[in-house]
Amino acid sequence: MKPLSSITADMADDVLFEFLHMEIVAHVYKEHATREDIDKERVTCVSTLELMGFRVGQGLIERFTKDCPTFKDDLDVMKFLCKDFWSTIFRKQIDNLRTNHQGTYVLQDNKFALLTQLSSGKQYLEEAPKYLAFSCGLIRGALSNLGLESVVTAEVSLMPSCKFQVVIQKL
Amino acid sequence: MKPLSSITADMADDVLFEFLHMEIVAHVYKEHATREDIDKERVTCVSTLELMGFRVGQGLIERFTKDCPTFKDDLDVMKFLCKDFWSTIFRKQIDNLRTNHQGTYVLQDNKFALLTQLSSGKQYLEEAPKYLAFSCGLIRGALSNLGLESVVTAEVSLMPSCKFQVVIQKL
Numbered sequence: 001m002k003p004l005s006s007i008t009a010d011m012a013d014d015v016l017f018e019f020l021h022m023e024i025v026a027h028v029y030k031e032h033a034t035r036e037d038i039d040k041e042r043v044t045c046v047s048t049l050e051l052m053g054f055r056v057g058q059g060l061i062e063r064f065t066k067d068c069p070t071f072k073d074d075l076d077v078m079k080f081l082c083k084d085f086w087s088t089i090f091r092k093q094i095d096n097l098r099t100n101h102q103g104t105y106v107l108q109d110n111k112f113a114l115l116t117q118l119s120s121g122k123q124y125l126e127e128a129p130k131y132l133a134f135s136c137g138l139i140r141g142a143l144s145n146l147g148l149e150s151v152v153t154a155e156v157s158l159m160p161s162c163k164f165q166v167v168i169q170k171l
Numbered sequence: 172m173k174p175l176s177s178i179t180a181d182m183a184d185d186v187l188f189e190f191l192h193m194e195i196v197a198h199v200y201k202e203h204a205t206r207e208d209i210d211k212e213r214v215t216c217v218s219t220l221e222l223m224g225f226r227v228g229q230g231l232i233e234r235f236t237k238d239c240p241t242f243k244d245d246l247d248v249m250k251f252l253c254k255d256f257w258s259t260i261f262r263k264q265i266d267n268l269r270t271n272h273q274g275t276y277v278l279q280d281n282k283f284a285l286l287t288q289l290s291s292g293k294q295y296l297e298e299a300p301k302y303l304a305f306s307c308g309l310i311r312g313a314l315s316n317l318g319l320e321s322v323v324t325a326e327v328s329l330m331p332s333c334k335f336q337v338v339i340q341k342l
Contacts, residue, residue: 015234016260019227020191027195027223031202052198056190063186089187 017089021114025049025130046133053137054144061085061142074168077146078105085142090114103168107139108161115160128156132164139164188260192285196220196301217304224308225315232256232313245339248317249276256313261285274339278310279332286331299327303335310335 028045064085071077082094086109096108114131118124132154140152149169156162199216235256242248253265257280267279285302289295303325311323320340327333 015231016227017187017191019230020188020195020223023223023227024191024195024198027219028198048198052191052194056187056194059190060186 018114018117021131021134022117024052024134029130045130049130049133050137050140053134053139054141055137056134057138057141057143058145059141060089060138061145064088065146071146074103074148075099077143077148078107078166081139081142082107089138103170105166105168107164107166109164110161112160112162115156115162118159124159125156128159128162129154132156132162136164139166143168189285189288192302192305193288195223195305200301216301220301220304221308221311224305224310225312226308227305228309228312228314229316230312231260231309232316235259236317242317245274245319246270248314248319249278249337252310252313253278260309274341276337276339278335278337280335281332283331283333286327286333289330295330296327299330299333300325303327303333307335310337314339 028048071080078097078099082097087093090109090113092109092111092113094107095110096106098106098108112135114135115128118127118131136152136154140150143150143152143166151167151169152164154162154164199219242251249268249270253268258264261280261284263280263282263284265278266281267277269277269279283306285306286299289298289302307323307325311321314321314323314337322338322340323335325333325335
């Protein structure tokens with residue numbers, strides 16, 4: 001029998017989440033593949049994945065911030081998200097956070113975990129958005145539970161780097 | 172800003188996987204909820220989840236056993252599954268492994284991670300199978316990649332304890 005140390009916990013959790021995420025994306029797209037209006041279905045798939053991410057993000061942030069002090073402002077929340085939240089889920093922090101100080105934030109991840117399994121060739125660029133929808137939802141769900149409603153979008157220009165744009169909705 | 176230690180990696184990964192799993196189950200059942208033949212659809216949902224688990228199990232075992240020696244027999248494989256594989260995914264080992272030495276194995280987990288979120292009341296007993304299908308697939312996928320074809324079923328008699336029965340298919 002092999003020693004327990006042959007599987008490290010980190011390695012296992014990384015791939016478990018990544019594999020499960022790939023399965024979800026494949027499943028959601030497959031179930032819509034046979035339907036007629038392809039463009040409309042593409043929107044539905046993105047929404048489905050985004051909503052799943054939203055609920056998971058809400059659940060996670062609820063657990064993570066149970067015993068935490070309140071945040072002093074929106075920027076403070078965003079920093080928490082880029083550092084603690086991100087590194088817990090994706091094993092690294094966001095590489096760059098920019099803001100216009102008017103409610104728009106751009107989070108750049110130079111090596112986004114959920115894109116690293118895809119080839120970096122140009123032909124995969126158009127495939128990339130479907131692997132980002134869940135994570136947009138994660139961010140939106142986390143922010144929502146911290147009292148900030150937002151619109152979150154993502155773009156990839158050079159794999160596996162990507163940018164998430166968060167626009168806080170003022171009430 | 173809160174210290175990074177406020178979120179422990181273990182805690183995060185546990186819930187990330189559990190939340191994602193709950194989302195998948197809910198999604199697969201919801202998409203079939205509106206269809207007509209309920210019994211038939213229930214079978215389809217279980218198969219869908221089982222197949223997702225199968226592929227994830229295949230992928231995981233491929234990573235985990237990359238640098239590992241071969242196993243000396245089927246029992247050796249099952250022990251690896253109960254100990255290393257299980258504790259990496261579910262944070263605890265299988266509590267009890269029994270076999271008839273003719274290819275049938277019963278794996279008992281007295282506190283199965285994916286059932287602990289459900290209430291332990293009797294009314295949830297009939298809900299339980301849908302939270303076990305993915306894990307049956309995980310086991311079958313892992314075994315398949317180790318060269319053993321099997322049929323895996325699960326039963327719950329007292330939540331959150333459950334038994335997985337593995338019957339190895341002799342070629």
